[in-house]
Amino acid sequence: MASLNQWHLFPETLHAVELIVAISIFITIHSLRQRRRHGLPSFPLIGMLPSLILALRQNVYEWITDIVIERGGTFIFRGPVLTSLHCVVTGDPRNLEHLLKGKFSSFPKGPYFQANVRDLLGDGIFAADDEVWRRQRKTASLEFHSAEFRAMTAKSLVELVHDRLLRVLDDAADDGRGAATVFDLQDVLLRLTFDNVCMIAFGIDPGCLRPGLPVIPFAAAFEDATEATILRFVTPTTIWKTMKFLDIGNERRLRRSIEKVDEFAYEVIKTRREELNAKTGRLSSDLLTVFMKAKDEEGGEKYTDEFLRDICVNFILAGRDTSSVALAWFFWLLEKNRGVEERILEELRGIVKEREGEEGGDGEVVFQPEEVKKMEYLHAALSEALRLYPSVPVDHKEVIEDEVFPDGTVLKKGTKLIYAIYSMGRMESIWGKDCREYKPERWLKDGRFVSESAYKFSAFNGGPRLCLGKDFAYYQMKFVAANILLRYQVSVVKGHPVEPKMALTMYMKYGLKVTLRRRE
Numbered sequence: 403m404a405s406l407n408q409w410h411l412f413p414e415t416l417h418a419v420e421l422i423v424a425i426s427i428f429i430t431i432h433s434l435r436q437r438r439r440h441g442l443p444s445f446p447l448i449g450m451l452p453s454l455i456l457a458l459r460q461n462v463y464e465w466i467t468d469i470v471i472e473r474g475g476t477f478i479f480r481g482p483v484l485t486s487l488h489c490v491v492t493g494d495p496r497n498l499e500h501l502l503k504g505k506f507s508s509f510p511k512g513p514y515f516q517a518n519v520r521d522l523l524g525d526g527i528f529a530a531d532d533e534v535w536r537r538q539r540k541t542a543s544l545e546f547h548s549a550e551f552r553a554m555t556a557k558s559l560v561e562l563v564h565d566r567l568l569r570v571l572d573d574a575a576d577d578g579r580g581a582a583t584v585f586d587l588q589d590v591l592l593r594l595t596f597d598n599v600c601m602i603a604f605g606i607d608p609g610c611l612r613p614g615l616p617v618i619p620f621a622a623a624f625e626d627a628t629e630a631t632i633l634r635f636v637t638p639t640t641i642w643k644t645m646k647f648l649d650i651g652n653e654r655r656l657r658r659s660i661e662k663v664d665e666f667a668y669e670v671i672k673t674r675r676e677e678l679n680a681k682t683g684r685l686s687s688d689l690l691t692v693f694m695k696a697k698d699e700e701g702g703e704k705y706t707d708e709f710l711r712d713i714c715v716n717f718i719l720a721g722r723d724t725s726s727v728a729l730a731w732f733f734w735l736l737e738k739n740r741g742v743e744e745r746i747l748e749e750l751r752g753i754v755k756e757r758e759g760e761e762g763g764d765g766e767v768v769f770q771p772e773e774v775k776k777m778e779y780l781h782a783a784l785s786e787a788l789r790l791y792p793s794v795p796v797d798h799k800e801v802i803e804d805e806v807f808p809d810g811t812v813l814k815k816g817t818k819l820i821y822a823i824y825s826m827g828r829m830e831s832i833w834g835k836d837c838r839e840y841k842p843e844r845w846l847k848d849g850r851f852v853s854e855s856a857y858k859f860s861a862f863n864g865g866p867r868l869c870l871g872k873d874f875a876y877y878q879m880k881f882v883a884a885n886i887l888l889r890y891q892v893s894v895v896k897g898h899p900v901e902p903k904m905a906l907t908m909y910m911k912y913g914l915k916v917t918l919r920r921r922e
Contacts, residue, residue, distance in 0.1 A: 467825035503865035512800025526716030586913035599721030605688035623662035630656035724793035731791035782845035795824035
């Protein structure tokens with residue numbers, strides 16, 4: 403290696419090095435100034451990519467929140483030249499109402515979103531647009547609103563919670579001598595909702611929630627697949643497509659995960675077809691059976707196994723992940739707000755006292771549907787948890803013709819849109835100065851729960867794509883939370899790190915390690 407006194411022999415090299423150092427110092431100073439002034443520096447050729455890379459190593463949702471607030475509700479993210487990372491990010495309720503309702507047809511999911519999620523979600527209801535989406539929604543909507551389906555969901559929840567969940571929790575609870583077992587509550591809740599969605603959507607019982615909590619390959623593969631899919635959105639398209647072609651890195655992980663997901667889905671479909679052909683008479687009114695009996699309105703033929711696979715995967719995503727991760731954040735928030743927990747207990751005990759008789763010889767409390775409806779404060783506490791930690795933290799749309807947002811943002815055809823649901827829960831302009839506080843009371847008026855506009859509280863989306871399972875999700879969360887809280891105090895293990903994981907849904911990155919203490 404050349405020593406310092408040898409550089410005089412290479413003046414051109416020395417001048418080039420000095421120039422590079424000077425440019426580097428200038429860019430660094432410029433970046434710091436820009437960061438201080440605008441929060442999101444942009445550089446020639448690479449745009450705002452450096453800031454995004456740094457954010458991915460921390461909490462990307464808080465990073466988005468800071469910029470959305472600083473820019474007054476909407477900002478334009480510029481990615482590197484010749485990439486697909488350019489987009490408009492908004493948290494303005496006026497803009498959300500415009501794109502989710504007022505001009506719904508002008509803002510589909512779009513080809514960019516579909517290309518990123520197609521390997522996992524296919525043509526399922528989450529990714530589809532136009533007639534493909536409408537047919538699925540129409541069929542599912544009829545089933546969701548049927549009396550038979552509602553009765554089945556209530557019955558399956560009683561079985562899962564009382565015969566399985568409470569037994570698993572009881573084995574882990576403090577035995578009175580301080581011998582409580584540390585376990586991952588998020589994992590237990592994911593098992594519960596996975597068994598539940600399989601029962602009501604496919605008429606099968608995978609048995610994830612059992613003593614000993616057996617390893618379920620599909621569940622782990624599904625979580626890996628959602629995480630690997632979301633990484634495509636922050637990777638230039640040419641790069642992830644090249645990685646997919648070469649079968650390396652994140653794309654190899656995604657392929658292997660989807661193989662396990664497909665193996666599960668196709669086995670479910672095969673079993674159900676055999677039962678339908680045999681006409682055993684034992685089939686319940688589950689979603690898969692309904693779709694199998696339905697016909698494609700265009701061709702008049704039965705749906706293919708590939709399309710039914712997409713339906714399966716989409717409903718698993720909707721039914722497994724959203725309620726379970728919302729409950730995990732809810733219990734974490736209660737740890738930090740014991741006063742809220744006491745008010746919930748007061749409400750639950752009041753409901754129990756109203757009963758005229760006992761449920762059975764052992765005196766076990768089994769909440770009835772009409773009692774779950776009375777849980778107004780619990781409903782508010784769960785809504786407040788979803789406001790701060792929405793199960794789907796961001797969502798995506800695309801502009802198919804030139805538009806202008808109500809806030810004045812000009813949108814050109816082909817523009818990608820991100821609406822930041824997580825960020826909206828932290829905006830003073832929407833929720834007031836106490837927006838970061840956990841206050842269920844903000845949802846109550848004279849002791850009764852009062853819902854907010856879907857364009858202010860977008861945890862269940864809004865407009866024509868408003869979540870079909872919203873009522874079921876609330877019922878499920880209230881039933882599960884009420885039964886746990888009535889019997890146990892949940893305590894998060896001291897020092898356990900809690901932060902969101904970047905995936906399609908807001909998993910806790912390290913789970914939720916807790917202990918339980920039985921209540922008197």
